[in-house]
Amino acid sequence: MSRPDPNPNKSFEVLQPPTESVSSLSFSPDDKHLVATSWDCQVGCWKILPTGSVVRKATMSHDYPVLCSTWSEDGSTVFSGGCDKQVTMWPLMGGDQPVTVGNHDGPVKEIAWIPQWKLLVTGSWDKTLRYWDINQSNPVHIQQLPERCYALTVGQRLMFVGTADRNLIVFDLRNLQTELKRISSLLMYPTRCVAAFPDERGFLMGSIEGRVRINHLDDSEESKNFTFKCHRDAGKIYSVNSLNFHPVYHTFASAGSDGVINFWDKDNKMRIKAMARCAQPITCSAFNSNGSTFAYAVGYDWSKGAANHNPAKAKTHIFIHKPEESWVKPMPRGATRR
Template sequence: MSANNNPNESHEVTQSLADSVSSLAFSPKANFLIATSWDNQVRCWEISKNGITKTALNTTLKASISHDHPVLCSAWKDDGTAVFSGGCDKQVKMWPLLSGGQPMTVAMHDGPIKDIAWIPEMNLLATGSWDKTVKYWDTRQANPVHTQQLPDRCYAMSVKHHLMVVGTADRNLIVFNLKNPQTEYKRIVSPLKYQTRCVAAFPDQQGFLVGSIEGRVGVHHLDNAQQSNNFSFKCHRQNDDFYSVNSLNFHPVHHTIASAGSDGAFNFWDKDSRQRLKAMKRCSQPIPCAAFNNDGSIYAYAVCYDWNKGAENHNPATAKNYIYLHLTQDDEVKGRPKPRTTGRR
């Protein structure tokens, strides 16, 4: 029932999707939303706020392109002119969306591409793959600028220049200082006991978040003097069941955190005061991915099967695929004062 899929009464993006959504990404310049999907498609919607009421949104499908195989990841160029998408066809396409140009292949790997990031400070595209490499690309050249070997398959990647964090299989977390991208800055084993699902670099580049399949988030600082401030917290759990943390996003203004998980819930957190700001009602299907728009006023999230229970538990006849837009409220995303009892300065 649609009511169960949308218990938070978010705005539904209009467009039927043939398969699960794998990534969401907002333009850094305007309210254009990209969604990639297991149906091999990359779609772009323009989102506008209704001038009469601030609580209404209009969504218009602007364009779409196809890959040869499922698409797993997406990113925007910093000027908002182009979109990058990669996945199981082992290539990244650059789509000059706003100019109406045709997509062109700008990166290749020997295995599926799991995550990508545009690094405007370097004018390079970083791509992480299951072939156990990260590659840096100047999109005007056919060959990578540099290929960095990883200890295992790339599962997640996050960049806040100069910091890049790559989570791989076997719970490795590889940290790079992009001032010297050809050398690992630090390698640690995840503070969480189970497989890494997502990572998010702090906006101030002083550390990162890591989410696991066991419904837990780790907050990790890079400075050895800050290690006492490292902690982890439980989320996306219900009774004795725990669910994967699929998405971690920092609010672009307040730098609070949104987490989304396989339990069908999304929550807002303040890592500095160590508080949950808001718990949203659970949807009837998992949330595999989510994203804030450029000013943090809209939080987009997908509601669809995320394959966490295998193909045998997927029923295409009953499982629908949705993208919803939540208009954030100040009390949900603004940080709160640190509790006085912590003794922290």
């Protein structure tokens, strides 16, 4: 029996991918580099050439699996965190060696740079957020959370944090030490990913039950809130692993353990496009700064634990795709679903 096509969408395949599942993808601010973190304890950086080809630039290592990464706003530095409980700074463009800039008492699940304050924020399974001035050894502030941090996203004014108890906590970036709002999720199962609306009037929340919740912050817009099924097939339920807003059109992509990437128009409550199903789960995804390029990783998602992981069958891939405008542009009202 022939093996399934690992690249049914004919995307550009990144050479020399990680040997284990990819946990995060992040484009540099100038879109010239792509960083991937993975369960093989590596942080890899690929250079995106003007021709569209991609070459591996450099690699650094953690002692344990790496779960998250982010860039400084000038694109000179990569920050990462993972199961070694450390926060690492990699001056990628300066050629300096990686250094540890912070620590947690549990694995570091999420990381983001806050340019307004020149601070790094990290969210951990130790039930804290920690803010770091990279020139100091101790955190600037430790924010207690009600449960483990499962998802985090930073916008222009607000930060959204999803916790293991299915709460979504909103912080105003001008007052990081005080919760602005706490919202109990209407999804039945744990949060997997969060994405802030581009105008920050609300957020998307994806869960392991194959549903996405669209939620507005202002109570006056409550009628616009809804939940929908998106990664389910023939009665099977798959996790929503990644949610990404298009930076220009403000539609969004959802990627799931069913191996499918869907593009959605939330305002018209429609799916715009479904890419061809991959043979393995989509573990993470990301748009570049102008939305012209979409990166996604394919591999084992660990949903069935280590006992069901077969490295010989679960080869890891990173793909880069140029989505057509019709995939990401909002659909006219009354249009037919695809």
